[in-house]
Amino acid sequence: METTKISNSSKVLLLMVAALFAGSLFVPLWRIELDAPQYPEGLVLQLYPNKIGGDVDVINGLNHYIGMATLHTENFFEFSVLPYIFGAFALVSFVLIFIAKRKAVLGFFITYMLFIIISAADFYRWNYEYGHNLDPNAAIKVPGMAYQPPLLGYKQLLNFAAYSIPDTGGWMLGGSALLLIMIVLKEFKFRK
């Protein structure tokens, strides 16, 4: 049996990975939930592959008190490239089923892991930028205060409790990462 070829079950998993990548194009990837006493129903900022969604207008309206810049989809180059990246990932996963080479799968897995790390760094950079770059003429100035949302998890920002968590698409991408790990483990560790 040729050992550079991946198994049929891995191919099925690859098909699932392709489907998850394709599916994530249409749903929000990430969400930042904001809770405050005067917003009992909560506010949410949703990051799609191609746009900012959720209560973005309301949040922009509130940001002016602390001098935070307003959020606009067109100010982020990410939204113009992310759909292509996910589309490409879906395509590559699909093509890998036919290439069916272990090394190719490994290469893709590493690429994807790198992408995740870069994305997290990019997200952190934006959060830092928005949280720290405040208008000196803002109405409310709290000494030493920055409004950088957490990369993942919870943080109190004045009266708002901010939760930064994956949304549907984020879980789908997480799922595809898990599936890729399974494939790689299966192909390299358990198939001697």
Place this chain on the structure above:
Amino acid sequence: MKNKFIQSIFVIAVGSMLFTSCKPKDSGDAVSGDAAQKAYVAPGKYDEFYNFVSGGFSGQLSVYGLPSGRLFRVIPVFSVDPEKGWGYSEETKPMLNTSHGFVPWDDLHHTEMSQTNGEVDGRWVFANANNTPRIARVDLKTFKTAEIIELPNVGGNHSSPFITENTEYVVAGTRFSVPGDYVDGDVPINTYKQNFKGHISFVKVGKEGEMDLAFQIVTPGVNFDLSHAGKGKSHGWMFFSCYNTEQANTLLEVNASQKDKDFIMAVNWKKAEEYVKAGKAKKQSVKYVHNKWDEKTHTATSETKNEVLVLDATALKDICYMIPCPKSPHGCDVDPTGEYIVGSGKLAALIPVFSFDKLQSAITNKQFDGDYSGISVVKYEAALHGEVKKPGLGPLHTEFDAKGNAYTSMFVSSEVVKWDIKSLKVLDRVPTYYSVGHLCVPGGDSKKPFGKYMIAYNKITKDRYLPTGPELAQSAQIYDISGDKMRLILDFPTIGEPHYAQAAPADLIRNNGQYKFYKIAENNHPFAAKGEKEAKVVRQGNKVHVYMTSIRSHFAPDNIEGIKMGDEVYFHITNLEQDWDVPHGFSIKGANNAELLIMPGETTTLKWVPDRVGIFPMYCTDFCSALHQEMSGYVRVSPAGSSVPLTWSVGTNQPKI
């Protein structure tokens, strides 16, 4: 005293009280230990029911929660309301237009919720204007008056606005018969019998609620008091109580209280519909207006109409029948099955209950007792199901629960009496404080009453609350009717004089497409500014249109110069917020009308005619944010003919000249 007939009854009442020495119980006897618990709705919890209560002479409609009795909102309907700019803003002024011109007030007596298959559906509440006859429709998605239609040929629109099983029609009977608008009304008043006529109106209700005066039925001159639609088997019929069948025109308290029996008029409206289709109705030229609110342009329009179709009840023998009813009938209520019609002679010592089946066979077998000015009078016994004996004094209104019980308010003896509809036995009685008028059981005039609570709306308050001068708070009382005995659980004050009310389960209303705000993209107001970039000031002769925006926490523009004496300034303010419960207000010094209250995404206009030269501050009247106090601006007014150019700005100062 509020009602004339009280005075004549008073003597009887005092007499009978002495006679039977039935001293009213005090509230201590009526309130049991856990009453507070039953009416308590903890902070943060919602009430079970919405209660839509007429505002009487305030002309408005109030919204309460049940069982807490908490006031949520006063919806302006027929009266101007400076709190919301209703009748003051340019957009809302047409809503109060009538054929008599702008009428800033009315007397709102009854509320009626729309129904589907005889069940409350939570879409709209209808309300009547008694004084300058009109019917309004309040939309429950926005809790706003969406439409008002005027009724021609009518004086005192009292037996209104009662609806048919599927909200096919809203009906309205005239309280004061008067000569029709289409005849010469310049007649001696003492020719009442010859020249005065009753007109009852059938207003068709469309799918989106839009109203249209379909036809009227002209009847002999009497006073129509109240009405209710048949349901189930009696669907297609409408019942109106009438008094002053004596046809008196002066000192009615005596002269209209002579006959032992007056009538309930049964109207076969399906038959009337057929006659209208068959061309039996006469086109009469009249004048009335129809006002509509447009949710996209946030603007009302008023249209004058010139025609109405009138059917003659005395010529078309099988649309109206008179059922004798003792004595001076007031309430006229139909039970949930549609079989029993309860008359309430306000001067009678019993409650007559009529049977729809018996009425039908009486009509088929022509069991008539002659006619009344050309309308067949059905024999009393032939239509009677039975009488509730010794119910109390002054029966007025009856509501129903889902268990076959009726609840009748007793005006003179100030109590509510519970009785069994079939056996007509009195089951329970409970005091009210004082002189109860209408009652409300949630869904109590529909096919499916929700029961649980019964609310009494009282005409007099006396010692229920801390006194506030000669005029006291109007009062309502909530009773728990879930058990065998009615139990008082709460008093709550109301606005104006509460008349009829309706109640529906809270979820039916709040889950029925309730608006949170207006979408700015769908704002089609001709003077909307959908962003600060669109804010501008435009001069057209002596009219200056200010396209202004408001958002937390500033107006754009906030500095306007170049207004001159003799100008009419129109502030068209668009609230740019797209967030729930963030209205902004607007006011300017010296404005002769009112402030504005602008909902998120809405555009509203205030007309302002400056009366002197100077600087006029304007500001937001509804607290909007931490920087609400800063939400303000200035308008500079210069003398007529001055050369100050028209300029406006926000955030930048004009260069010094």
